[in-house]
Structure formats: C-alpha cells, structure tokens
Amino acid sequence: MQSKMIGFSRRIRYEWLEHAAELCVAVADAPETEVNAGPWDTHVTGRIRQELREYLAHQMCVPVGVPSESRDKAATILSRIWSFVPSNVVMLRDEALELYARISEPERLALHWGMVISVYPFVSEVAEVVGRLLRLQKTFTLSQVRQRIEDIAGQRPTVYHAVPKVIRSFVDWRVLASPLDGTGVYSGTDPLPVSDETLLAWLVEAMLHAKSSPALPLLSVVNSPGLFPFLIEPGSVTDYVIRKNLRLTVFRQGISEIMVGLR
Secondary structure, three states, X not given: OXXXXXXXXXXXXXXXXXXXXXXXXXXXXXXXXXXXXXXXXXXHHHHHHHHXXXXXXXXXXXXXXOOOHHHHHHHHHHHHHHOOOOHHHHHXXXXXXXXXXXXXXXXXXXXXXHHHHHHOHHHHHHHHHHHHHHXXXXXXXXXXXXXXXXXXXXXXXXXXXXXXXXXHHHHHOOOEEOOOOOOOEEEEOOOEEOOOHHHHHHHHHHHHHHOOOOXXXXXXXXXXXXXXXXXXXXXXXXXXXXOOOOOEEEEEEOOOEEEEEEO
C-alpha cells in the first residue's frame, strides 16, 4: 500500500457525508437540461465543491472568504467520495444515489461506508485492522491500529497522522465507541443489520473496488473484517443476490469455491 495515496487527512463528520450525498442526489434528480452536457460535468462538480465549502464554513465557523486548510481538505474529501469520484466507481456512485432515496436512513451508513472505502483504500485498510482486533478482543487502542497500519503502509508521517483521523471519523459515524475516561481505548458498537438484496450486492462491489481486485472468493468478501459495522446474515448473499448487480459476475473456482468479480 506504500504507493497508494492516503488522501483521508482529516476527521469527517457523518452529517457532512449526509449533506454531500444529498447535494448529489439533487443533481442526479435534476433534468439533464439544467446541468448542460450531463449531471456530472466539471461545472456541476465544481459547484458542488463550492457549496460544500460554504456549508463547512458554517459548520467550522470559518468565513468562506477566510483561508482554511482544514475546511478545504474536508470539502475535497467529501467531493471525492460523492461527486468528483474516480472513473472506475462512477456507476457504483450512481446506483448509491438511487439507493439513497429508497433505503432507510440507518442503512445509508452502508452507502457512505462503501463509497469511502472504494475511493480511499487507506480507510479500508484501517477498517480491516479494526475489524480483526474487535474479533479478537472487545477493545483496542489507537497505538495498536497505528502499529499494524505502519507494518502495511510503512512508517511515514502521513500514515502516523492519518490513522487517528480515520478512527475519529469512525467514532463520529457511530461504528466505534470513544473512550470517555481518556484512556485511549476504543470499542465496537452494535452492528447495523443489512438485508436489502440490492444493497448487499452493491456493498460487495464496493469491497472489490476497495481491494483493487477484479475477483475474490465471495465468502471472504462477505465475512471481511472491513465490514465490521454491519450484520450480514450467513447465507444471505447468494449467487442470485450477486446477479442483481449487472456489474458483477459469479463463477466457481475449483469444486466448491464461489468467486465474485467485476465485469
């Protein structure tokens, strides 16, 4: 992972993710004539980023006209997650916006999670480390996560400072519980049940993008520690469910192993 950009350089609040997604839902629902050549041209994505800067200026109590590296970094991160997304996840994002209006408000966490890990593989790596630690023990410390991430990504200042930003974001998203006594010990929260079949197939696709892998064993994806915030019932992600997503393919490797891949 050393060659990959970290990018996720500040804590992102959950309400900011919601606001960014809602701005994009409004664009996706707008008549095409209102947005020139199409809903995601550079004019529109630039406008969304400016609207995010104005929103964050209010959230952070920093006037729009006053330079703020923290505000601008947050606006860039949010834009990359929901509007100015990498080309390989455009269709993933488009379906997420369709699902956003249909699924329950709690289930939207899965959409934000999938988009974040798809765009920022570093966050996916941190999530996997956290998920493994929570499977072994009920609590963990920031230093435990940081050490394991540095083993993967190298001992760099950017890694050192980025890990706590991700952990604090997880706390704000309520997938982790923060320490109240200043000990620096974190714990998990109750996982969110995910049963919507279309959302499950979408989440599998997001995991493949996060892993930068064209194909993986289906069980390893569904049971990944990187999905620790979610409760997915055993056997709920079947061949039939995967085939609901036309961007995915299912095939067998060997006698019994079911693989899922990107088309």
